[in-house]
Amino acid sequence: MEFFRSHVLICTGTGCTSSGSRLVISGLRKELEERNLEKEIRVVETGCFGFCNLGPIMVVYPEGVFYCQVKLEDIKEIVEEHFVKGRPVKRLLYSDPNTEVKTQEFENIEFFKHQKRIALSNCGSINPEKIEEYIAKDGYFALGKVLNEMTPLDVIEEIKKSGLRGRGGGGFPTGVKWGFAYKAKADQKYIVCNADEGDPGAFMDRSVLEGDPHSVLEAMAIAGYAIGASQGYVYVRAEYPIAVERLTLAIKQARNLGLLGKNIFGKGFDFEIDIRLGAGAFVCGEETALLTSIEGKRGEPRPRPPFPANSGLWGKPTIINNVETLANVARIIRNGWEWFASMGTEKSKGTKVFALAGKINNTGLIEVPMGTTLRTIIYDIGGGIPNGKKFKAAQTGGPSGGCITAELMDTPIDYDNLIAIGSMMGSGGLIVMDEDTCMVDIARFFLEFTQEESCGKCPPCRIGTKRMLEILTRICEGKGVPEDLETLETLAKTIKSTALCGLGQTSPNPVLSTLRYFRHEYEAHIYNKKCPAGVCKALLSYEIDPEKCRGCGLCARNCPVDAISGKIKEPFVIDNDKCIKCGTCMEKCKFGAISRK
Amino acid sequence: MRTLDELKSIKDKNEKEMALRSETGRPAITVHMGTCGIANGAREVLNTVLAELKERNVTDVHVTQTGCPGLCHKEPLITITEKGKNPYLYGMVTPENVKRIVLEHVINGHPIKEWLVNLEK
Numbered sequence: 267m268e269f270f271r272s273h274v275l276i277c278t279g280t281g282c283t284s285s286g287s288r289l290v291i292s293g294l295r296k297e298l299e300e301r302n303l304e305k306e307i308r309v310v311e312t313g314c315f316g317f318c319n320l321g322p323i324m325v326v327y328p329e330g331v332f333y334c335q336v337k338l339e340d341i342k343e344i345v346e347e348h349f350v351k352g353r354p355v356k357r358l359l360y361s362d363p364n365t366e367v368k369t370q371e372f373e374n375i376e377f378f379k380h381q382k383r384i385a386l387s388n389c390g391s392i393n394p395e396k397i398e399e400y401i402a403k404d405g406y407f408a409l410g411k412v413l414n415e416m417t418p419l420d421v422i423e424e425i426k427k428s429g430l431r432g433r434g435g436g437g438f439p440t441g442v443k444w445g446f447a448y449k450a451k452a453d454q455k456y457i458v459c460n461a462d463e464g465d466p467g468a469f470m471d472r473s474v475l476e477g478d479p480h481s482v483l484e485a486m487a488i489a490g491y492a493i494g495a496s497q498g499y500v501y502v503r504a505e506y507p508i509a510v511e512r513l514t515l516a517i518k519q520a521r522n523l524g525l526l527g528k529n530i531f532g533k534g535f536d537f538e539i540d541i542r543l544g545a546g547a548f549v550c551g552e553e554t555a556l557l558t559s560i561e562g563k564r565g566e567p568r569p570r571p572p573f574p575a576n577s578g579l580w581g582k583p584t585i586i587n588n589v590e591t592l593a594n595v596a597r598i599i600r601n602g603w604e605w606f607a608s609m610g611t612e613k614s615k616g617t618k619v620f621a622l623a624g625k626i627n628n629t630g631l632i633e634v635p636m637g638t639t640l641r642t643i644i645y646d647i648g649g650g651i652p653n654g655k656k657f658k659a660a661q662t663g664g665p666s667g668g669c670i671t672a673e674l675m676d677t678p679i680d681y682d683n684l685i686a687i688g689s690m691m692g693s694g695g696l697i698v699m700d701e702d703t704c705m706v707d708i709a710r711f712f713l714e715f716t717q718e719e720s721c722g723k724c725p726p727c728r729i730g731t732k733r734m735l736e737i738l739t740r741i742c743e744g745k746g747v748p749e750d751l752e753t754l755e756t757l758a759k760t761i762k763s764t765a766l767c768g769l770g771q772t773s774p775n776p777v778l779s780t781l782r783y784f785r786h787e788y789e790a791h792i793y794n795k796k797c798p799a800g801v802c803k804a805l806l807s808y809e810i811d812p813e814k815c816r817g818c819g820l821c822a823r824n825c826p827v828d829a830i831s832g833k834i835k836e837p838f839v840i841d842n843d844k845c846i847k848c849g850t851c852m853e854k855c856k857f858g859a860i861s862r863k
Numbered sequence: 864m865r866t867l868d869e870l871k872s873i874k875d876k877n878e879k880e881m882a883l884r885s886e887t888g889r890p891a892i893t894v895h896m897g898t899c900g901i902a903n904g905a906r907e908v909l910n911t912v913l914a915e916l917k918e919r920n921v922t923d924v925h926v927t928q929t930g931c932p933g934l935c936h937k938e939p940l941i942t943i944t945e946k947g948k949n950p951y952l953y954g955m956v957t958p959e960n961v962k963r964i965v966l967e968h969v970i971n972g973h974p975i976k977e978w979l980v981n982l983e984k
Contacts, residue, residue: 269917271926273883306913327884328891328925352896352928391884401870402877410867523873524865532865 270308272349273327276336277390278311279476280469280508281318281630286337290322293341298349307349313477315390316631317377320360325372325390332372333358363627363649380646382609383633384617385433385593389477394512397519400480406525408599409484412491413533421492422448425595428603429615434460434551434588435663435692436768437614437681440595443585446575447493450583455495457486458579458586461502461509462556464548465664466715467623468695471589473631474619475502475509478593479516483539485595487526489585490537498539499579501556503546513541548665548719552767553586555721566723567767588693590619610636614680618691622648624698625655637678640670644698655700659783663692665712666772668779669705688779690772704801705784706791709776710738716773727770730761734777743804746792755781800862803847807863812837814859821851821860879922887923888946890969895940897931904957905939911958912941915965924969937980943968954980 276282276291291309298304315323320334324344331354333344340358347353359368360375369375383389392399400406412421426441447455459482463471475482486498502510517539520526528536542560549555550565557579559565578584594616598606607615614636620643622629627649634643640660644650651657659669662679668689670677677683681691699708717731734757737750758774765771781788790796797805810821810830815837822830822838829845832838840851840860852860894900894909912926934940937954941961944950951974953964960978968974 269913269922270880270883271913273881275884329927350896350928351930352894353930392881398873398877399881401873402881404874406870407867407874410870414867531867 270306271328272307273310274307275310275312275325275327275390277313277315277321277323278508279314279318279389279473280506281314282321282323283508285321285335287322289338290324290336290341293338294345297341297345301345301350303345303349310393311395312392313389313394314386314473314631315372316381316386316473316633317628318630319628320630323390326354329354330371330373332360332370332375334360363652377628377630377632377647377649380638380642381633382617382635384597384609385474385481385590385619386477386631386633387597388481389473392478394477394479395515397480397516397523397525400478404600405480405596406484406520408596409487409491409525410531412488412599413531413535418448418492418494421488421599424603425492425598428598428606429610429613430591430594430598430606431614431681432588433590433594433618433693435666435690437691440587440591443575443587444489444492446573447495447583447585450576452583454497454582455493456579456582456584457489457493457495457498458557458560458584459486459498459500459502459589459592460551460553460556460586461500461506461589462544462551463503463506463589463693464546464551464719465666465693465695467697468621468664468693470619470621470631470694472506472509474589474593475506476512479509479512480520481593481596482513482589483516483520483526485587485592486539487530487537488595488599489587489592491535493583493585495583495585496536496538498537499542499560500539501542501544501550501560504543505546510541510543517541547721548715549721549767549769552769554767556586557584564721566721567769569766590694611678611680611683613682618679618694620694620696622696622698624660625651625700625703626698627652636680639676639678641675643679643696644675648698651698651700655702658699658701658703659705660699661689661697661708661712661776662695663690663772663775664695664697665715666690666768666775667692668775669699669708669783671783688775688782690775702799702801704742704797704799705780705787706738706741706797707799707801709780710735710742712776713738713773716769720769720773724764724766724770726761726764727766727773730757730765731770731773733757734761734774738777741788741791742797742802744791744795744802746788748792750792751781751785751788806847807842808840808845808847808849808852809861809863810838810840811859811861814857816857816859818856820854820856824850824854826850882923883925887925889923889925890943890945891925891927892965892969893927893929893942893944895930895932895938895942896928897935897938899931899935900938900940903938907958908939908941908956908961911961912965915962919966919970921970934980940980943974952980953978 324333324336422444430440431437544550550559555565555567574584619633659671713735717735720727722728817835829841896905939956942950
């Protein structure tokens with residue numbers, strides 16, 4: 267064994283890889299070799315730290331120094347100053363966007379301080395491509411404990427008592443679901459991991475698979491033992507190449523050590539896991555559509571009941587759990603249900619991972635105890651709204667959810683509270699919107715997504731969402747009529763109660779939720795033909811104030827469609843028929859003579 | 864995998880290698896590597912510390928570097944920090960005597976008083 271005095275952890279998740287962490291790693295390895303430090307300093311490739319907008323992220327142990335946005339050009343300085351002389355490179359430390367204070371150790375950074383990482387506990391602290399590092403963090407001991415000391419019913423009881431609920435969005439109690447499949451009589455049962463994460467802007471599951479794939483495999487084996495299944499499938503989208511690669515490797519390593527396969531721990535329990543790639547259809551995240559897709563057919567949902575726990579894959583009892591749900595299972599078994607149930611709110615236990623996106627300073631991945639308020643998430647962890655703008659609303663649950671307004675910011679976030687305010691937990695996408703966001707436009711955006719992703723099997727979803735989208739588009743274009751709001755509500759309620767699957771039933775939620783909290787914006791579009799946030803282009807017009815215009819012609823030269831004309835040193839005029847409302851003239855004008863109305 | 868013991872031995876081996884990424888509660892060794900320290904042989908001291916820890920298979924002692932503490936005439940210097948105690952600063956450290964510091968102070972917990980330069984604290 268080599269003696270390393272320092273471990274340098276660099277994120278190789280999708281976020282940091284796309285900002286160049288591979289280059290940084292190869293550059294660092296080369297530099298260490300040139301200075302004969304490769305036997306003193308070990309480079310470790312890890313999963314996601316969550317601070318994706320500051321990637322590539324590098325953490326140096328034992329000091330725990332946290333470097334952000336490390337570039338290949340910074341490597342020489344880091345090696346020379348930090349690794350040779352022991353002086354951390356200050357300019358690469360995290361700098362708080364509001365106070366500009368630099369922080370060296372990452373546990374002291376506000377973004378991490380308010381988090382509680384359970385499902386993500388190994389992400390960013392182990393090398394996901396080495397099963398030994400997972401085992402060093404007590405990995406596979408829960409599987410060992412279950413096989414050696416517990417009956418399947420003990421396992422199910424433990425999960426039930428922990429209060430773990432499905433993290434994919436529905437929030438169904440996991441232990442109860444396992445209990446149904448346990449009771450179902452069949453010669454073959456299946457465990458399926460739903461990694462078909464499709465919400466725009468959500469990447470919780472991807473990060474867990476990339477940063478800690480073994481936690482998912484271990485949990486699938488535990489679930490298999492609990493319900494009596496010997497085969498598992500991970501249904502993951504093909505757009506997640508790094509996750510697929512690491513899962514494949516993890517399965518191979520677990521097989522080599524006999525942690526998957528025949529007669530695990532000599533207890534006569536067999537369990538195999540295979541990967542099935544999804545082609546990226548949003549509807550395949552719906553459990554019955556997902557099963558149909560695994561069976562090799564077109565990914566379309568079917569009516570429930572029968573529920574998959576009784577009749578799922580090829581008609582056999584099947585448990586489908588989301589990635590994040592599974593990532594909690596081994597930890598519950600190891601630490602006991604009391605530990606898990608001590609976190610969270612009365613009916614929502616444990617933590618939840620959220621992907622922060624939109625108009626927020628710290629975009630990235632966070633994990634907080636259930637019951638944390640939106641205010642803590644946005645201002646303490648997220649670092650607030652950029653450019654001093656005002657918070658308007660946050661969308662949870664992606665295209666199936668709704669918005670949380672500024673007045674509701676102090677509501678503790680859990681499954682039931684979110685339903686009560688007309689949104690839903692969803693899988694954990696959290697999109698922050700500021701005062702410049704038009705809520706009608708947002709509703710149109712989400713509906714456009716679900717309408718396009720509708721599989722077309724049932725008419726309420728296929729035709730209903732299309733009609734709703736037409737109305738919303740019309741409103742955004744300034745052609746809305748007073749009856750539109752009533753029609754939208756009727757359509758929404760009908761789709762909600764008659765669509766076949768979760769995709770259709772939840773697709774009107776963004777419209778209902780924005781109608782509930784931002785009805786005045788719809789009315790402004792319809793009656794006054796104005797977009798209060800200044801987003802809907804058809805409702806805007808740009809005008810030049812002849813008093814302020816000096817006739818320099820800068821606007822006319824920059825106009826991409828030649829909509830501005832005039833004589834030099836005389837006021838210019840915008841032709842609103844030609845204008846495409848790009849706003850370039852307003853940006854360019856040095857005298858503030860152009861305004862948007 | 865047949866037994867939990869087999870799994871445990873994999874865990875123990877790798878946990879040791881990863882000890883550096885977490886607080887271990889063991890003393891930490893800091894070698895002062897300012898220009899004065901390096902000129903007086905701090906690099907050799909550091910190499911010896913690492914070799915000694917490796918030889919004794921100690922993986923939970925953190926070794927870091929820092930700059931000059933101002934006592935240039937006492938270089939090379941090393942500091943041993945233990946949680947809740949004043950740091951121990953050793954001066955004029957050589958590759959020979961640092962082996963004894965590692966064994967007696969870091970591993971066995973008995974500071975070598977006559978070599979300390981900050982006894983007055």
